[in-house]
Amino acid sequence: MGTREGKLVVAARAAEEASTSELIAYYKSRLEGFEVERAELLTRIEKCAVQGGELHVLEWENRKRAEEVQALQKALSDAHNFLFDERQRLLALQAENDELRLQEIQDRKNIQQLLALQQGAPAGLGPPGRHGGPPGSIPGPNMDHLLLQIESLHAQLNETKQLASERVAALLEDRRIREQEEEAHRRALAQQLDTATERLQRMEEQLRQTTKDYILARRERQAAEERALDSQAVLAGERLAFMEQGAELRKRAAAELGATKQEAETKLDDVSTNLRQQLKGKEEELINLSSVHNTMCVQYDRRVAELELKAARLGEANKQLELRRHLDCEGWTADVTALRRTLTAVDRKLHEMRLVER
Numbered sequence: 001m002g003t004r005e006g007k008l009v010v011a012a013r014a015a016e017e018a019s020t021s022e023l024i025a026y027y028k029s030r031l032e033g034f035e036v037e038r039a040e041l042l043t044r045i046e047k048c049a050v051q052g053g054e055l056h057v058l059e060w061e062n063r064k065r066a067e068e069v070q071a072l073q074k075a076l077s078d079a080h081n082f083l084f085d086e087r088q089r090l091l092a093l094q095a096e097n098d099e100l101r102l103q104e105i106q107d108r109k110n111i112q113q114l115l116a117l118q119q120g121a122p123a124g125l126g127p128p129g130r131h132g133g134p135p136g137s138i139p140g141p142n143m144d145h146l147l148l149q150i151e152s153l154h155a156q157l158n159e160t161k162q163l164a165s166e167r168v169a170a171l172l173e174d175r176r177i178r179e180q181e182e183e184a185h186r187r188a189l190a191q192q193l194d195t196a197t198e199r200l201q202r203m204e205e206q207l208r209q210t211t212k213d214y215i216l217a218r219r220e221r222q223a224a225e226e227r228a229l230d231s232q233a234v235l236a237g238e239r240l241a242f243m244e245q246g247a248e249l250r251k252r253a254a255a256e257l258g259a260t261k262q263e264a265e266t267k268l269d270d271v272s273t274n275l276r277q278q279l280k281g282k283e284e285e286l287i288n289l290s291s292v293h294n295t296m297c298v299q300y301d302r303r304v305a306e307l308e309l310k311a312a313r314l315g316e317a318n319k320q321l322e323l324r325r326h327l328d329c330e331g332w333t334a335d336v337t338a339l340r341r342t343l344t345a346v347d348r349k350l351h352e353m354r355l356v357e358r
Helices: 002-118 143-288 297-357
Strands: none
Touching: 002 143, 002 297, 143 297
16 A cells, blocks of 8 residues: 555656746747847847947048048149149240340340440441430430330230130139039038938837837747746645545545444454354353253264365455455555546646646
8 A cells, every 4th residue: 555655756756847848948948039039139230230340441442542532632733723833934944035035136136226326337337226215325225125025025915805805714623623523522421411310210119120020029038938937836735635535545545544444444453343242142051951962963063164165265254355346446546546647637638738838
């Protein structure tokens, strides 16, 4: 009997360990799912970081190229200004050269006239002045010199006008290019601002969605943990109740078995007492009827045989009662074992139904 109860306790513990192992496996699977989801989120964040790094590199290269273009444009403008300044100095040198040439021509003519006067030309025969001056006087600038000077000034004026117009056109072109570059730069900045704003909004939306999903997943995980704890508490309570019920059934079966055994022993004692009393009465009758023993021997032998048969039947009945008690005990034990198996099956079924509902 004690061995059977030990087996039942071992079976109950095995069922409890099986239920606990199933819960542990379930939590491990949930934890692995959370780890996989976390790895996917980290991979997405790393992809976003890589794209952001590439975008920063491209923006830096674009900014560097724009700075190089601006530096080249500034160098080109400086080169244009330097070229116009050099042309201006060239025109000034050309004008000074023309003046020096005209002065040289005029000086040569004056020298020739002075040489002619020094040779003693007769009065009235010398070359008259170009402007009707008195003969023999130092000549002033003649008309050819003035015409050459005027032509030189006209040429200088035309070149200066051409240089000024070219410089103004170059300045206007430079201004137009700078305005176009400024407009393109402004559009690029506006486009970058719009792109950055859109990307910021998209990232904020993704962040809000990710935060929302994380909060929802966290709430679901907490709710699942609470439900699992509640289910575990309920299962533990049911298990304790079933164990208490099994213990009560075992106690009841043991009490009934003891009562049955006591009743059988009482009946056996009564039968034995009756048999002893009958045997004692028969012995007294045998002592009292010793005189008629020989004549009644056959009857007494038959009576003894009957009594022995009856005793054998009573012994058989006692054995049957003992066998019945033993079978009743085995039946109670089998019923308790079947009940525990049923309870274990119901517990597993409830656990599977809860897992399916989740």
